[in-house]
Amino acid sequence: MSRAAAFVATIVAVAVVAGLVAILPQLVNDYIVRVVIVMCISGVLVASMGLGNGFTGVFSLGHVGFVAVGAYVSGILSLSQAAKHSYLPDLPGWLSGITLPFLPATIVAGLVCVVLALVVGAPLMRLSGYFVSVATLGFLIIVNVVLINAVDFTRGARTFTGVPLETTLRWAAGWLVVTVIVLARVVYSPTGRRYLSVREDVIAARAVGIKVLPARLSAFTLGAFFAGVGGSLYGHYLGSFSPASFYMAYTFALISMLVIGGMQSISGALVGVVVVTVLSEVLRNLERGLDFGAFAIPPLYGASQIVLGIIFILIMIFRPSGIMGDREFGLGRFVKRKRA
């Protein structure tokens, strides 16, 4: 595909998204708009998780650790003076004095995650296979313990509240577009091919002169940036959250989206988000119980998660590379399909 065609395709895609964002709130009710906002946030998080986990093959279970850091950092930065005074009285002076708008707070959150990812990733990205999964799970647990104990900054295990509700559909969709464009630029570039070769065969990659650690670490770090951004979006969507919001349940939710959609393409991540979100919403409504007049199904709390788990296992058995595998959506004949 020529550069010009790619540029046109990108512009067209952005225009379509912008148009949808503009008209969606007029077409559907508030509930659906909120679901779409959550989908966009999940899209940012799952696509960025796919960069490291899918394209470089380093399956991290610690992505939500960065999401948590992003949510708390941006939350602390954008809390108003009054809210800081009442909720976080023990915050150090240099932090309690500043209140940043949404965009800078989000970017700072992403950058904090970049620094953290470099520090954590430099040793951990040397590990492979199940080692790296267990070690990154350790990272997630350490983040959780630190959040619970850093009471002056986070209110500990209690709910962190008072974060301004600034994540509108525009912000969420905008960041999703930025994330997808940046990731696509990286993945379908010489750097992206290095990622794939590191995933497929470390020794062969080394033999042709690819440095494995920088490849893995750069993917991990870029993924962490968008995890931080997504965390900020999620925090400013929820308004109040606690360390428990960013732990195993959320990790499994995001992983199931990535795996069901297919972790070897960006389209797969997005398809996974849509499929799992829609499915969960439908099942959650069914779970509350049905009333057919003559007979009623009682509420079955937990049933929707069980169904999701079973679908996950069926995907693992029958289609381990997910719905999309390594295919991407093409925009008609503008974009040639790219094979891994």
Added chain:
Amino acid sequence: MNTGFYIAQQVINAISLGSLYALVAIGLSMVFGILRMTNFAHGDMMMVGAFGTLVLGWLGLPFGLAFLGGIAIGAIAGVIVERTAYRPVRGSADVTLLLTSLAVTYILENLGILVFSSSPRNFPIPDWMNEALQFYDGQITFTQINVATIVLTAVSLGFLGWFVTRTDAGLGMRAAAEDLGAAQLVGLDVNKLIIVAFAIASGFAGLAGILWAAQSGIVEPDMGFTPLLKAFVAAIIGGFGSIAGALLGGYILGALEVFIVAFLPSEVSPYRDAIVFALLIAFLLFRPNGLLNRTQEVKL
């Protein structure tokens, strides 16, 4: 308070906690040794075993029988999971195995919530188990549960030691852990051996779960998750895939956790879990084969 007694008391606590970690870690290591699989659902067999005992108690069984029944239910649950979820993906990539077990965890925990609700339930135990034994004017105190934990762990380990060295199935399991393909070539029924391994591993986890519930007094659907993570640490410290390593790792971890709280300044105690997982990462980086080097001891 006499320092010597204080230390003795902490050592007893460490052995009691370490026994539970060892029981869970051994099963994790056995399965990993054979299938190269990090089985996240292993911790849920603790929950299944404890709920099994609870339900059998409701049905009127005396505690001893309910206890044994709980272990059996844990073992059966492990076999069912192997048969339905793990066998179809056997031999797949590491990540596929790991994700499948993660999904099984998710299903089992939510099944627990569906059946028993997410709020913790009381776990009734006979009065004698709560009885405290006091020595030296109460300077050393432990309950009958601690004694039961240590004794039952010792019995289980004795059984396991006998099983893997003296029975055909045990020898076959070790052969499968050495080389699954070669074991199949010489005519061992690998499917059967793997089922036996899962039954023993899950039975041990069930036992640990019942003891855990007896010590804490409650059962809840996600009770297995934290012990599972600790068991990972224990198994990796000891050398993942090695039974002896898991045993050693379990007691080291138990001692470490108890001593961090007992002997370090109180500001450090809340960070106990962070220290434990930092240790895990350090081991993965610097000594990924654990303390017991694989070449020097029988794997599995």
